[in-house]
Amino acid sequence: MVHKVLVVAAVSALVALAGCQRTSYYNSQPQAMPQPQPLTPAPAGQVQSSSLPPPGGATSGTYNSGTYQPGPVYDNTQTANNQSQFPAAPAAPETPGGVGDVSAPAGAMAISSSALVGSWKVTENGVQCDMFLTLTNLGEGLRGGTRGCTGGLSQMKSWGINGDQVVLNDANGYAIARLYKTSENRIEGPSSSGGQVVLSR
Numbered sequence: 001m002v003h004k005v006l007v008v009a010a011v012s013a014l015v016a017l018a019g020c021q022r023t024s025y026y027n028s029q030p031q032a033m034p035q036p037q038p039l040t041p042a043p044a045g046q047v048q049s050s051s052l053p054p055p056g057g058a059t060s061g062t063y064n065s066g067t068y069q070p071g072p073v074y075d076n077t078q079t080a081n082n083q084s085q086f087p088a089a090p091a092a093p094e095t096p097g098g099v100g101d102v103s104a105p106a107g108a109m110a111i112s113s114s115a116l117v118g119s120w121k122v123t124e125n126g127v128q129c130d131m132f133l134t135l136t137n138l139g140e141g142l143r144g145g146t147r148g149c150t151g152g153l154s155q156m157k158s159w160g161i162n163g164d165q166v167v168l169n170d171a172n173g174y175a176i177a178r179l180y181k182t183s184e185n186r187i188e189g190p191s192s193s194g195g196q197v198v199l200s201r
Contacts, residue, residue, distance in 0.1 A: 108180040111187075113142065113161050118201070120187075122146065124153055125195040133159055141169055152176040152192045165189075168197075 141158035
Protein backbone atom coordinates (compact mmCIF):
# COMPACT_ATOMS: atom_id res chain seq x y z
CA MET A 1 0.00 0.00 0.00
CA VAL A 2 2.84 2.33 0.87
CA HIS A 3 4.50 1.31 -2.38
CA LYS A 4 1.43 2.37 -4.39
CA VAL A 5 1.29 5.72 -2.63
CA LEU A 6 4.95 6.33 -3.39
CA VAL A 7 4.49 5.43 -7.06
CA VAL A 8 1.46 7.74 -7.36
CA ALA A 9 3.39 10.58 -5.67
CA ALA A 10 6.39 10.07 -7.96
CA VAL A 11 4.22 10.07 -11.09
CA SER A 12 2.38 13.21 -9.89
CA ALA A 13 5.68 14.98 -9.28
CA LEU A 14 6.91 14.09 -12.79
CA VAL A 15 3.68 15.34 -14.38
CA ALA A 16 3.89 18.60 -12.38
CA LEU A 17 7.51 19.10 -13.42
CA ALA A 18 6.66 18.42 -17.04
CA GLY A 19 3.87 21.04 -16.95
CA CYS A 20 6.15 23.72 -15.41
CA GLN A 21 8.90 23.27 -17.93
CA ARG A 22 10.12 26.60 -19.32
CA THR A 23 9.36 27.21 -22.95
CA SER A 24 11.84 29.39 -24.78
CA TYR A 25 10.99 31.24 -27.96
CA TYR A 26 14.46 32.61 -28.40
CA ASN A 27 16.07 31.55 -31.64
CA SER A 28 19.80 31.39 -31.27
CA GLN A 29 20.26 31.93 -35.01
CA PRO A 30 19.52 35.58 -35.90
CA GLN A 31 17.41 35.90 -39.01
CA ALA A 32 18.81 37.96 -41.84
CA MET A 33 16.83 41.13 -42.62
CA PRO A 34 15.44 41.16 -46.14
CA GLN A 35 17.40 43.49 -48.35
CA PRO A 36 15.43 46.21 -50.18
CA GLN A 37 15.16 45.87 -53.90
CA PRO A 38 17.33 48.29 -55.86
CA LEU A 39 15.49 51.20 -57.45
CA THR A 40 15.14 51.42 -61.18
CA PRO A 41 17.16 54.36 -62.42
CA ALA A 42 15.05 57.23 -63.73
CA PRO A 43 15.69 58.29 -67.27
CA ALA A 44 17.75 61.46 -67.44
CA GLY A 45 16.43 64.15 -69.75
CA GLN A 46 18.56 66.57 -71.60
CA VAL A 47 19.45 69.92 -70.05
CA GLN A 48 18.64 72.89 -72.22
CA SER A 49 20.31 76.22 -71.88
CA SER A 50 19.56 79.62 -73.29
CA SER A 51 20.22 83.21 -72.34
CA LEU A 52 17.87 85.06 -70.03
CA PRO A 53 15.68 87.86 -71.33
CA PRO A 54 17.03 91.38 -70.83
CA PRO A 55 16.24 93.19 -67.55
CA GLY A 56 12.81 94.77 -66.97
CA GLY A 57 13.57 98.02 -68.75
CA ALA A 58 13.52 96.44 -72.22
CA THR A 59 10.36 96.68 -74.28
CA SER A 60 10.90 93.65 -76.52
CA GLY A 61 13.44 91.01 -77.39
CA THR A 62 13.97 87.38 -78.34
CA TYR A 63 13.83 84.38 -76.08
CA ASN A 64 14.18 80.72 -77.12
CA SER A 65 14.03 81.72 -80.77
CA GLY A 66 10.77 83.65 -80.21
CA THR A 67 9.84 87.22 -79.48
CA TYR A 68 8.30 88.52 -76.33
CA GLN A 69 6.63 91.70 -75.23
CA PRO A 70 7.08 92.15 -71.49
CA GLY A 71 4.36 93.90 -69.54
CA PRO A 72 4.97 97.09 -67.60
CA VAL A 73 7.48 96.91 -64.79
CA TYR A 74 6.48 98.40 -61.42
CA ASP A 75 8.54 99.05 -58.35
CA ASN A 76 7.47 97.82 -54.92
CA THR A 77 5.01 100.64 -54.27
CA GLN A 78 3.47 101.31 -57.69
CA THR A 79 0.68 99.57 -59.60
CA ALA A 80 -0.56 99.82 -63.17
CA ASN A 81 -2.64 102.87 -62.29
CA ASN A 82 0.35 104.54 -60.63
CA GLN A 83 -1.35 104.09 -57.26
CA SER A 84 0.03 102.57 -54.11
CA GLN A 85 -0.06 98.76 -54.07
CA PHE A 86 -1.42 98.87 -50.52
CA PRO A 87 -4.15 101.15 -49.22
CA ALA A 88 -3.03 103.98 -47.03
CA ALA A 89 -2.96 103.11 -43.35
CA PRO A 90 -5.66 104.86 -41.36
CA ALA A 91 -4.38 107.79 -39.40
CA ALA A 92 -4.02 106.76 -35.77
CA PRO A 93 -4.32 109.25 -32.96
CA GLU A 94 -1.12 110.17 -31.21
CA THR A 95 -2.26 108.35 -28.08
CA PRO A 96 -4.99 105.91 -29.12
CA GLY A 97 -7.86 105.83 -26.68
CA GLY A 98 -6.38 108.66 -24.66
CA VAL A 99 -5.65 112.37 -24.63
CA GLY A 100 -2.94 113.89 -26.83
CA ASP A 101 -0.06 116.03 -25.65
CA VAL A 102 -0.99 119.17 -23.73
CA SER A 103 1.01 122.38 -23.53
CA ALA A 104 2.01 123.60 -20.10
CA PRO A 105 -0.14 126.46 -18.83
CA ALA A 106 1.50 129.72 -17.81
CA GLY A 107 2.94 129.46 -14.33
CA ALA A 108 3.24 125.64 -14.35
CA MET A 109 5.64 124.48 -11.65
CA ALA A 110 8.24 121.72 -11.58
CA ILE A 111 7.09 118.52 -9.91
CA SER A 112 8.57 115.27 -8.60
CA SER A 113 6.93 111.87 -8.20
CA SER A 114 7.73 111.71 -4.47
CA ALA A 115 5.78 114.94 -3.93
CA LEU A 116 2.65 113.33 -5.42
CA VAL A 117 2.50 110.18 -3.31
CA GLY A 118 -0.60 109.83 -1.18
CA SER A 119 -4.29 110.62 -1.48
CA TRP A 120 -5.85 113.46 -3.47
CA LYS A 121 -9.32 114.93 -3.82
CA VAL A 122 -10.30 114.94 -7.49
CA THR A 123 -12.89 117.06 -9.28
CA GLU A 124 -13.90 116.49 -12.91
CA ASN A 125 -16.93 118.25 -14.40
CA GLY A 126 -18.37 118.86 -10.92
CA VAL A 127 -17.98 115.22 -9.80
CA GLN A 128 -15.74 114.66 -6.78
CA CYS A 129 -13.84 111.46 -5.99
CA ASP A 130 -10.58 110.24 -4.46
CA MET A 131 -7.26 109.29 -6.06
CA PHE A 132 -4.34 107.39 -4.57
CA LEU A 133 -0.81 107.58 -6.00
CA THR A 134 2.02 105.24 -4.98
CA LEU A 135 5.64 104.67 -5.97
CA THR A 136 5.05 100.97 -6.74
CA ASN A 137 6.06 100.09 -10.30
CA LEU A 138 3.29 98.98 -12.64
CA GLY A 139 4.39 98.35 -16.22
CA GLU A 140 6.09 101.52 -17.43
CA GLY A 141 4.45 103.70 -14.80
CA LEU A 142 3.62 103.79 -11.11
CA ARG A 143 0.54 102.22 -9.52
CA GLY A 144 -2.42 104.45 -8.81
CA GLY A 145 -6.18 104.23 -8.53
CA THR A 146 -9.40 106.05 -7.87
CA ARG A 147 -12.48 105.56 -5.71
CA GLY A 148 -15.88 107.00 -6.59
CA CYS A 149 -14.70 108.52 -9.90
CA THR A 150 -16.73 108.32 -13.12
CA GLY A 151 -15.80 108.37 -16.79
CA GLY A 152 -12.18 107.92 -17.80
CA LEU A 153 -10.85 108.55 -14.30
CA SER A 154 -12.58 105.39 -13.08
CA GLN A 155 -10.23 103.46 -15.41
CA MET A 156 -7.04 105.03 -13.99
CA LYS A 157 -4.48 102.32 -13.09
CA SER A 158 -1.07 104.01 -13.31
CA TRP A 159 0.61 107.38 -13.50
CA GLY A 160 3.95 108.91 -14.33
CA ILE A 161 5.81 112.16 -14.82
CA ASN A 162 6.85 113.37 -18.27
CA GLY A 163 8.98 116.46 -17.75
CA ASP A 164 6.74 118.71 -15.60
CA GLN A 165 3.58 116.90 -16.74
CA VAL A 166 1.68 114.35 -14.63
CA VAL A 167 0.17 111.67 -16.90
CA LEU A 168 -2.67 109.47 -15.64
CA ASN A 169 -3.00 106.20 -17.59
CA ASP A 170 -5.60 103.47 -17.99
CA ALA A 171 -4.88 99.71 -17.86
CA ASN A 172 -3.72 99.76 -21.51
CA GLY A 173 -1.20 102.53 -20.85
CA TYR A 174 -3.21 105.20 -22.69
CA ALA A 175 -3.16 108.70 -21.22
CA ILE A 176 -6.56 109.60 -19.78
CA ALA A 177 -5.42 112.94 -18.32
CA ARG A 178 -2.38 115.22 -18.58
CA LEU A 179 -1.94 117.56 -15.63
CA TYR A 180 0.39 120.34 -14.49
CA LYS A 181 1.14 121.67 -11.02
CA THR A 182 -0.36 125.16 -10.88
CA SER A 183 0.04 125.82 -7.14
CA GLU A 184 1.53 124.11 -4.11
CA ASN A 185 -1.36 121.67 -3.57
CA ARG A 186 -3.15 121.85 -6.92
CA ILE A 187 -2.59 119.88 -10.14
CA GLU A 188 -4.88 120.34 -13.12
CA GLY A 189 -5.34 119.66 -16.81
CA PRO A 190 -7.62 118.15 -19.46
CA SER A 191 -8.92 114.57 -19.51
CA SER A 192 -9.65 112.30 -22.46
CA SER A 193 -13.38 112.99 -22.02
CA GLY A 194 -12.77 116.69 -22.60
CA GLY A 195 -13.32 117.75 -18.99
CA GLN A 196 -10.98 119.60 -16.69
CA VAL A 197 -9.42 117.47 -13.94
CA VAL A 198 -8.29 119.13 -10.71
CA LEU A 199 -6.33 117.33 -7.99
CA SER A 200 -6.07 119.07 -4.62
CA ARG A 201 -5.23 118.39 -0.98
